[in-house]
Amino acid sequence: MSLTEQGLPDAEASLARSTERSHEIEADIAVNPGRYRILTGDRPTGHLHIGHYFGSLQNRVRLASLGVETYVIIADYQVITDRDGVGPIKERVHSLLTDYLAVGLDPREVTVFTHSAVPALNQLMLPFLSLVTDAELRRNPTVKAELDDTGDRPMSGLMLTYPVHQAADIMFCKANLVPVGKDQLPHLELARVIARRFDERYGRSDESTPVFPAPEALLSASGTILGLDGQKMSKSKGNTIELRMTADETAKLIKRAVTDSDRHITFDPDNRPEVSNLVNLAGLCLGRDPQSIAEELGDAGGGGLKKLVTEAVNDYFAPIRARRRELEADPGYVASVLAEGNARANAVAEQTLGEVRSAMQMAY
Known part of the structure; x- marks a missing residue:
């Protein structure tokens, strides 16, 4: 039975087929x-x-x-x-x-x-x-x-x-x-x-x-990954952390990132997109599940979250930035x-x- 026959609209059926085929290709690339x-x-x-x-x-x-x-x-x-x-x-x-x-x-x-x-x-x-x-x-x-x-x-x-x-x-x-x-x-x-x-x-x-x-x-x-203002990350909006930035520049930007007034940190992209975006960013840099990071932070508040994200981002990109400085020279x-x-x-x-x-x- 086709995806459209199963009740999916054409656009959703097309995306489902593309997703399924993409998984097949990914598996074949390994071999x-x-x-x-x-x-x-x-x-x-x-x-x-x-x-x-x-x-x-x-x-x-x-x-x-x-x-x-x-x-x-x-x-x-x-x-x-x-x-x-x-x-x-x-x-x-x-x-x-x-x-x-x-x-x-x-x-x-x-x-x-x-x-x-x-x-x-x-x-x-x-x-x-x-x-x-x-x-x-x-x-x-x-x-x-x-x-x-x-x-x-x-x-x-x-x-x-x-x-x-x-x-x-x-x-x-x-x-x-x-x-x-x-x-x-x-x-x-x-x-x-x-x-x-x-x-x-x-x-x-x-x-x-x-x-x-x-x-x-x-x-x-x-x-x-959203920008630091909670909107779509974009070069033109100035809400990004550029790969070429220093650790200090990164820390200043993350300090200004949008969060909310609830001190208890949760990973809830639908209801708390700004906080969840920072938790997700920490997870990407640390190679960890964002849910576990949120649970570990608990009542650390926005300050605790930003401290963790700053350390995670700067540690992760330190070797890339060092290599970039060599190339610039x-x-x-x-x-x-x-x-x-x-x-x-x-x-x-x-x-x-x-x-x-x-x-x-x-x-x-």
Whole structure:
């Protein structure tokens, strides 16, 4: 019996299927990591913070160490999808790369590159755009939210085609696995649609294998970490603890974190989200169940909770911060890692574009 036949709405049934498949893939990675190629990355719009670490960076390091081929894109072109300029982009690109290296991404195992340095990747946008409709793009949740929020400001063409650009990111290296949160599943589904439509329209005259594999989702297992003000953690809101911050800076931020007036500490995300968020953060850093931490704190109050969180965060990130300081002192090495990653990504992208041109009978 299908999930929809069991009474689940289409969206819930789709998420349930994606979750089930993600569990199957996770189990297979432990045995057959060489079957998978991952594409993941970040926009260089600010400095990475602990939400990024526990939400994605930690998992990237784990997957790469298991032997999964990993590509990490610093999506510099995507900065201007919803902004009037690039800002201090060079500094932010190098900051992201420094964080990647500090948390343990090994450039011998992972290819890190930038959008703007890989022309063949961006050239894939042209044939891909011919495979989707304006209506399909406007139904994409990210595009739709931007359209709803723009007011009188026109949405840029780059914002409208943002999901297609993401598909090009995934498919230039023929990634068959993308770590995502559930809110990003519609983006991945469009990439799957483009892969299928390209094969249906062009295919390969001499092979049965499609040009592009249909990428699958590896759903994030980590829960959401709120900002220190109890709202969604965001670079733009200034409610984050950045990976590059010192122990003293971290302590000052946590001291200002929002709690409540009840001295008895409990882990109750629904009714006490701010307190529970801090308890959860301590649990992530200590490798412990947040419920047991709350029970141990008891009547320690907000002060006791913040003291524990400060110690846990600073102890956990001390080696990462020490490594980051070493990397900051050697900018030449960081630049060389990016240059080597860009070169590898270009070689892969050129090969893929050559296959696309051949399939489209445009190899003159």
